[in-house]
Amino acid sequence: MTTIRPRRSVLYMPGSNARALEKAREIAADTLILDLEDAVAPDAKETARAQVCAAVKAGGYGRRELVIRTNGLDTPWFAADLAAAAEARPDAILIPKVSSPETLQQVGTLLDGLWAAPEIRVWAMIETPLAILDAERIARAVQDRRTRLACFVMGTNDLAKETRARFVPGRAPMLPWLTTAILAARAYGIDIVDGVYNNLKDEAGFTAECEQGRDLGFDGKTLIHPGQVATANAVFAPDDAELSRARAIIAAFDQPENADKGAIQLDGRMVERLHAEMAKRVVALGEAIEA
Numbered sequence: 001m002t003t004i005r006p007r008r009s010v011l012y013m014p015g016s017n018a019r020a021l022e023k024a025r026e027i028a029a030d031t032l033i034l035d036l037e038d039a040v041a042p043d044a045k046e047t048a049r050a051q052v053c054a055a056v057k058a059g060g061y062g063r064r065e066l067v068i069r070t071n072g073l074d075t076p077w078f079a080a081d082l083a084a085a086a087e088a089r090p091d092a093i094l095i096p097k098v099s100s101p102e103t104l105q106q107v108g109t110l111l112d113g114l115w116a117a118p119e120i121r122v123w124a125m126i127e128t129p130l131a132i133l134d135a136e137r138i139a140r141a142v143q144d145r146r147t148r149l150a151c152f153v154m155g156t157n158d159l160a161k162e163t164r165a166r167f168v169p170g171r172a173p174m175l176p177w178l179t180t181a182i183l184a185a186r187a188y189g190i191d192i193v194d195g196v197y198n199n200l201k202d203e204a205g206f207t208a209e210c211e212q213g214r215d216l217g218f219d220g221k222t223l224i225h226p227g228q229v230a231t232a233n234a235v236f237a238p239d240d241a242e243l244s245r246a247r248a249i250i251a252a253f254d255q256p257e258n259a260d261k262g263a264i265q266l267d268g269r270m271v272e273r274l275h276a277e278m279a280k281r282v283v284a285l286g287e288a289i290e291a
């Protein structure tokens with residue numbers, strides 16, 4: 001099994017907010033997205049870029065995964081954002097408003113031209129109607145190693161803006177888009193994290209949306225405030241009951257009498273070898289979180 005990197009809590013912070021960049025060294029998020037795009041006003045773009053890249057170079061974020069979100073390819077800031085981000089060497093660079101695989105190929109070519117370290121991955125915001133309609137081809141871009149593609153990030157605010165869909169409890173208007181993006185990501189073995197929950201005061205609504213995202217198959221959720229981290233970390237981690245059941249399934253198939261069986265009964269339920277594979281992933285995720 002490949003190594004699992006937990007991405008339960010993926011916290012955005014405005015690159016222009018020096019205090020937040022500092023504070024983030026102590027926040028228990030799995031991943032930090034240091035934003036140069038929507039969270040930063042046009043007049044603050046250059047300052048934000050310099051601050052973010054200095055923070056990444058300075059380090060001190062421990063095991064937290066660091067991602068820099070650039071401005072879009074069609075903006076006057078993109079070229080300088082990409083060059084500075086490549087030089088700062090974050091774990092990944094997040095590209096907003098990716099609507100086709102060609103965009104990822106273009107970014108990959110630019111990164112190669114900048115001699116960007118091969119370890120730097122590219123993440124894609126899935127937040128336009130065209131991205132949903134073309135999600136399968138965008139995810140398939142992972143097969144072109146030049147793209148460095150590793151993860152999809154849902155941009156539900158931009159999707160709501162572009163489609164005029166409303167945010168309603170249960171997200172019925174968005175479910176087809178969320179599941180389309182998840183299917184595309186899983187078909188090509190890339191990770192995918194859910195969109196943000198804008199209401200910072202609605203804890204019950206936020207918890208429900210985390211649970212919905214987990215049940216749909218997301219690896220984690222993007223967040224906008226440190227106060228959302230603990231809930232996302234708890235919801236997207238396997239709990240004790242899930243871990244002990246997973247260990248029991250693995251142990252059952254390890255028994256010599258089950259060596260030639262494809263399906264067995266365990267505690268009144270049918271379990272197949274595919275469940276043992278799923279159980280191994282749950283245990284590996286639990287161990288990665290523990291570490």
Ligand SMILES: CC(C)(COP(=O)(O)OP(=O)(O)OC[C@H]1O[C@@H](n2cnc3c(N)ncnc32)[C@H](O)[C@@H]1OP(=O)(O)O)[C@@H](O)C(=O)NCCC(=O)NCCSC(=O)C[C@H](O)C(=O)O
Nearest residue numbers: 012013014019020023038039127155156157158224225226
């Ligand atoms: C939403 C906020 C503007 C609220 O900020 P504020 O009113 O200052 O909140 P608090 O007073 O509760 O803050 C308490 C302390 O926590 C720090 N803080 C706040 N938010 C963050 C954060 N995201 N990361 C790190 N630290 C944070 C404050 O500095 C306070 O610290 P202290 O001074 O020591 O007390 C604010 O939370 C915020 O800006 N959030 C992020 C907004 C953002 O990044 N938006 C863009 C991403 S969302 C998006 O674009 C999704 C996608 O593209 C789509 O289309 O859907």
Ligand SMILES: [Mg+2]
Nearest residue numbers: 127155157158
């Ligand atoms: Mg967006």
